[in-house]
Amino acid sequence: MNALQTLLSKIEAPDVAAMKAAQARQDTLTKPPGSLGRLERLSLQIAGITGSARPHLHHKVITTMAGDHGVVAEGVSAFPQEVTPQMVLNFLHGGAAINVLARHVGARVVVVDMGVAAELPPHAALVNKKVGRGTANIARGPAMTREQALQSLLNGAAVVEAEIERGLDILGTGDMGIGNTTPSAAIAAAVTGRAPAQIVGRGTGVDDLGLARKVAAVEQALAVNRPDPHDGLDVLAKVGGFEIGGLAGAMLAAAAHRKPVVIDGFISGAAALIAVTLAPSLRPYLIAAHRSQEKGHRIMLEWLGLEPVLDLDLRLGEGTGAALAIGVCEAACKVLDEMATFAEAGVAGRLD
Amino acid sequence: MNALQTLLSKIEAPDVAAMKAAQARQDTLTKPPGSLGRLERLSLQIAGITGSARPHLHHKVITTMAGDHGVVAEGVSAFPQEVTPQMVLNFLHGGAAINVLARHVGARVVVVDMGVAAELPPHAALVNKKVGRGTANIARGPAMTREQALQSLLNGAAVVEAEIERGLDILGTGDMGIGNTTPSAAIAAAVTGRAPAQIVGRGTGVDDLGLARKVAAVEQALAVNRPDPHDGLDVLAKVGGFEIGGLAGAMLAAAAHRKPVVIDGFISGAAALIAVTLAPSLRPYLIAAHRSQEKGHRIMLEWLGLEPVLDLDLRLGEGTGAALAIGVCEAACKVLDEMATFAEAGVAGRLD
Numbered sequence: 136m137n138a139l140q141t142l143l144s145k146i147e148a149p150d151v152a153a154m155k156a157a158q159a160r161q162d163t164l165t166k167p168p169g170s171l172g173r174l175e176r177l178s179l180q181i182a183g184i185t186g187s188a189r190p191h192l193h194h195k196v197i198t199t200m201a202g203d204h205g206v207v208a209e210g211v212s213a214f215p216q217e218v219t220p221q222m223v224l225n226f227l228h229g230g231a232a233i234n235v236l237a238r239h240v241g242a243r244v245v246v247v248d249m250g251v252a253a254e255l256p257p258h259a260a261l262v263n264k265k266v267g268r269g270t271a272n273i274a275r276g277p278a279m280t281r282e283q284a285l286q287s288l289l290n291g292a293a294v295v296e297a298e299i300e301r302g303l304d305i306l307g308t309g310d311m312g313i314g315n316t317t318p319s320a321a322i323a324a325a326v327t328g329r330a331p332a333q334i335v336g337r338g339t340g341v342d343d344l345g346l347a348r349k350v351a352a353v354e355q356a357l358a359v360n361r362p363d364p365h366d367g368l369d370v371l372a373k374v375g376g377f378e379i380g381g382l383a384g385a386m387l388a389a390a391a392h393r394k395p396v397v398i399d400g401f402i403s404g405a406a407a408l409i410a411v412t413l414a415p416s417l418r419p420y421l422i423a424a425h426r427s428q429e430k431g432h433r434i435m436l437e438w439l440g441l442e443p444v445l446d447l448d449l450r451l452g453e454g455t456g457a458a459l460a461i462g463v464c465e466a467a468c469k470v471l472d473e474m475a476t477f478a479e480a481g482v483a484g485r486l487d
Numbered sequence: 488m489n490a491l492q493t494l495l496s497k498i499e500a501p502d503v504a505a506m507k508a509a510q511a512r513q514d515t516l517t518k519p520p521g522s523l524g525r526l527e528r529l530s531l532q533i534a535g536i537t538g539s540a541r542p543h544l545h546h547k548v549i550t551t552m553a554g555d556h557g558v559v560a561e562g563v564s565a566f567p568q569e570v571t572p573q574m575v576l577n578f579l580h581g582g583a584a585i586n587v588l589a590r591h592v593g594a595r596v597v598v599v600d601m602g603v604a605a606e607l608p609p610h611a612a613l614v615n616k617k618v619g620r621g622t623a624n625i626a627r628g629p630a631m632t633r634e635q636a637l638q639s640l641l642n643g644a645a646v647v648e649a650e651i652e653r654g655l656d657i658l659g660t661g662d663m664g665i666g667n668t669t670p671s672a673a674i675a676a677a678v679t680g681r682a683p684a685q686i687v688g689r690g691t692g693v694d695d696l697g698l699a700r701k702v703a704a705v706e707q708a709l710a711v712n713r714p715d716p717h718d719g720l721d722v723l724a725k726v727g728g729f730e731i732g733g734l735a736g737a738m739l740a741a742a743a744h745r746k747p748v749v750i751d752g753f754i755s756g757a758a759a760l761i762a763v764t765l766a767p768s769l770r771p772y773l774i775a776a777h778r779s780q781e782k783g784h785r786i787m788l789e790w791l792g793l794e795p796v797l798d799l800d801l802r803l804g805e806g807t808g809a810a811l812a813i814g815v816c817e818a819a820c821k822v823l824d825e826m827a828t829f830a831e832a833g834v835a836g837r838l839d
Contacts, residue, residue: 165577165583165584166583166584166803167565167566167691167692167802167803168692169692170780170803171584171801171803171807172780172799172800172801172802173799173800173801174799213519213837213838213839214835214836214837214838215835215838217835218834218835221832221833221834221835222517222832222834224832225517225827225832225834228827228832230517230825230826230827230831231517231518231826231827232516232517232518232523232826234825235818235821235822235825235826236818236821236822238821238825239814239817239818239821339519339522339837340519340520340521340837342839428522428524445797446798447523447524447525447796448524449522449523449525449526450519450522450524451518451519451522451523455523459815459818462591463799463811465591466587466591466811469587469588469590469591470584470587470588473582473586473587473590474582474583474584474587475577475580475582475583479582480573480574480576480577480582480583481573481576482570482573482574482577483567483569483570484566485565485566485691485692486564486565486567
């Protein structure tokens, strides 16, 4: 537990002075005060996170973490488990949606094997942080041991630590893992206390029978495992996943280094629930990329107290929403940094 | 009227075959069908508009059109009229929000003087399409003559025709004009039949008294001028503005050349009401960039039948929302064009 406690203790409060300086500059820029709405608020949040009154987001990284889930045995996914490693290869070859959208916003995708059930061929761009070959079936017992849960957090943190050394300015989180909306729903039910039926959605697109199986699997997972909602590590071990733990660790490490974290959709939301349960001080570092089509995502965002940047009916995962929202965050910082002031441009102010 | 009728008659229905081909391709890409939500729908819309099953948006242009408004005499704006030409200079020097956001998405800003009250110094990047030195006060009589209304439409169309020759792939519309939320509200009230009090908002930030003056000015404008809601040219002449007419003309010209049009906020919305009244066939070419903070914008979007891409509490105008939404449109087209198919990537399909 020592390494984790050290990590959690490093997360400081946002820099209020930097936020105030950013607000003061916003008020001098050639636009009616507040007229850029969310862009202005994002710029202030990122100023507070980074401690810079004019933050720059040059190095944008999306960590897409993959893992498999024993709960697929309950028939909770519309796709077969072999799609997880197949999609990891697709990420490595640049053909997936996350590759296209990351290129679009100038972000780098870091593909991480946190716990894919298959052995993946070595690839220069694949980060191997495998904790196990898929989790156990949460409907029958714990997903992993407490040691594995800790390891997945630390492995995820290590991925971000390595990127920080290469100059990361903003982190986006993404996931791949057939079946992973089921443990994510279980985490959300455990942490928020809401009923599984209110949270479980169709994931990649199960039919009504599949949806009923998912609800039953989550109910069973909670009944069998009884996760302690106040102990993030316990929730992760009992009903989580390796990539979910990795993403939670990545969020904590980014915040410990004062970097903003753009969380993607439902799976990243579950990881954020774990991470915020472990360290409530993480919350101001989080930016919710979008409101997912996946039913329980609203409940997660409500619990996290986050207003999503985008609402584009996405439900793909991989970090696709995070990529687009990182583009908006960068735009927000550029507005703060690059716009002319009323004085510089010789523009008259308000009449009153 | 001949030139206008020619323009209107050129707007054809979207290409259904291209849309179907785009949909067929979307269904083969490595993601659950429909999981990229609005991005997928945008790609289909743009396929239909352009007649290409894999459209590319290389050349992105935002026309920011400026004009002044006699109705400022009624005390309807928080800023003095000289801000209009001052902001035009700011656009030309690259210091305004639209410059920052257009650079961010790789779009070019085309700054157009449609009817600024001051004489602007010549500038290589300023397009002079001045129809008059500001409109007359709509609370006392018509904004302009019917001939001027026609001229403003044709001048706006000519700006886009010139850009089409330089290779425009997508048009964003933006505005600058102190006082221009007042004629825009009057247009919305005239076309939709809703009461001015339901539509008039705070614009750049008037206080309660200013807001009451704006409502009164719009009510008076409608009572004095009695615009015919079925005659777009009449509405434009009686309660419109030169930049509003220019934007309406720009939209019509883009559609006549099968180019998608991303309309910004409240002022571009008013221009779209005029343009769609003139040519209902324009509607499928329009993409609403965002939902503005300005109160009546929802009413405009409802009438236009458009769902905004973004909802970021913006109310600046200039084309700032359009710039960000153009970035999303480009992302949507890249997804359609660049993603690998299940067959190409060797990824298994659904279980059922």
